[in-house]
Amino acid sequence: MNARLLHLIQSALFVAILGAPMAAAYWGLEPPDILATENRTLAEIPGLSLFFTDPVHGVSRLKAAFADRFPLRQTLIRAGNRLRLAVFGESPVSGVIVGRQGWLYYSLENALNDHLNVMNLPPILQDDMVRTLVERRDRLAARGIAFYVLVPPDKHTVYPEFLPPYVRVLRPRSRLDILKERLADAGIAILDVRDELARAKTVRRAYWKTDTHWNDWGAFTAAKKLIDTLRARFPDIPPLCENDFDVVETVVPGGDLAGMLMLPDLLPETDIRLIPRDPNAFGQRAVFGAPRPYADPANHPERAMVVAETGERGLPKALFFRDSFSSAMIPFLAGRFQSAVFLWTHAYHPDIVAAERPDVVVLEVVERYQYAFCLENPPEPSWPGAVSPTPPGF
Structure with a gap:
């Protein structure tokens, strides 16, 4: 030749x-696009005019757009991911750990380091967290408002037995162990639901296998702990009882971790749902979506404020500052307050507290986000017509 x-x-x-x-x-x-969308915005194809006004930038943007939109791109990525999982048993994505028996774990945002107990929590940072939350509690108490902190544990904490054998805890005490002790000593009402979830998982699975979050059963367990705690101060809140729900199991595509692998259709699992037996029962009824006179602090379409109202004047009003772990709890909590506002933010907004005038404020922070306790308290606004005196530091 x-x-x-x-x-x-x-x-x-x-x-x-x-x-x-x-x-x-x-x-x-x-193949048709049956995948979960990527957790980012794909590069757009630049307009033709950009190649005349800024050709270097235009070529750069075109290259990025082509890399994101290359035909068969998802098919090729999926094939590569399936090969690495099947042949090597390893995750093709840095943020996902492949555990045992089909369990996937999240490793970004210090979730894995937190489980290993190697996250730094020096005394000066502990002091800062305690100071911030004590100041917040005292501000709210001056207005007659109760304050509670709820910390959902990461999946690693509740289901360590399915982690890969090479993942070993390196120190005996976690950040949550240390901080819980400090906050309790300072009189902060902190709800640690690790023991409740340890019991719950002996009944049925409490977290998704292919998602970072707890499922309905895990969320119900935490919501029940919160409601039982609140009933000590607000006894008219309807109790949350397992017997009021039917457990429904359905096979569905995999969750957010399977989506990160771009394989949700190939990594299905059983969704465990708790459905009210009587949706109109006291404690279940709620009307959603009432407008509020302030901007949603999340300012994100997928993290929109949730407003639930029952109109039951004998029930307290609640305001939640939260993250994604509260999403599954909202159906169990919404009907148990006169009004309940769920804001997807850990930042404290005293102006919203003044607008809502709640009876109770709950700060929900998932275990890996404990640094959120360092977020400072903004200045307190005036409350027209308020009878409570403004304490020093407002």
Whole structure:
């Protein structure tokens, strides 16, 4: 074979390899998009005018857009991910740990380091957290408002037995162990639901296998602990009872961790749902969506404020500052207050407290986000018509 013919064959193969994805997309051979969307905004194809005004930037943006939108891109990524999982048993994504028996774990945002107990929590930081939360409690108490802190544990904490064998706790005490002791000594009502979840998981699975979050059963367990605690101060709140719900199990596509692997359809699991037997029973009824006279601090379409009202004047009003772990608790909590406002933020907003005038404020912070306890308290606004005196520091 002469050199010219060899070069022609090589060129033809090169063109074929590059052109195959284009041809597959053109002829409709690419599988339909059944995947969870990527947790980021894909690069957009730049307008033609940009190539005249700023050609370097235009080419850069076109390159990024092509990399994000290359035909068969998802198919090729999925194939590579499946191969690494099947052959090597390893995660192809840095933020996901492949555990045993189909369990996946989240390793970003210090979730794994927190489980290993290697996160730094020096005394000066502990002091700062305690000072901030004590100041917040005292401000609220001056207005007759109760304050509670709820810390949902990460999945690693509740289900360590399915982690890979190489994941071993390196220190005996976790950040939550240390901080719980400090806050309790300072008189902060902190709800640690680790023991409740340890009991709950002996009944049925309390967390998703392919998601970072707890399922309905885990959320119900934490909500019950919160309601039982609040009933000591607000006895008219209806109790939360397991017998008021039916347990429904359905096989569904995998959760957010399976989505990070781009394999939710290939990593399904059983969704455990708790459905009220009587949706109109006292403690279940709530009307959602009443407008509020302030901006939603989250300012994000997927983290919108949730407002639930029952109109039951004998029940307290509640304000929640929270993260994604409260989402599954909202159906269990909404009907147990005269009004309940759930704000997806850990930052304290005294102006919203003044607008809502709640009877109780709950700060929910998942275990890996404990640094949120360092968020300072903004200045307190005036409360027209308020009868409680303003204590020093407001």
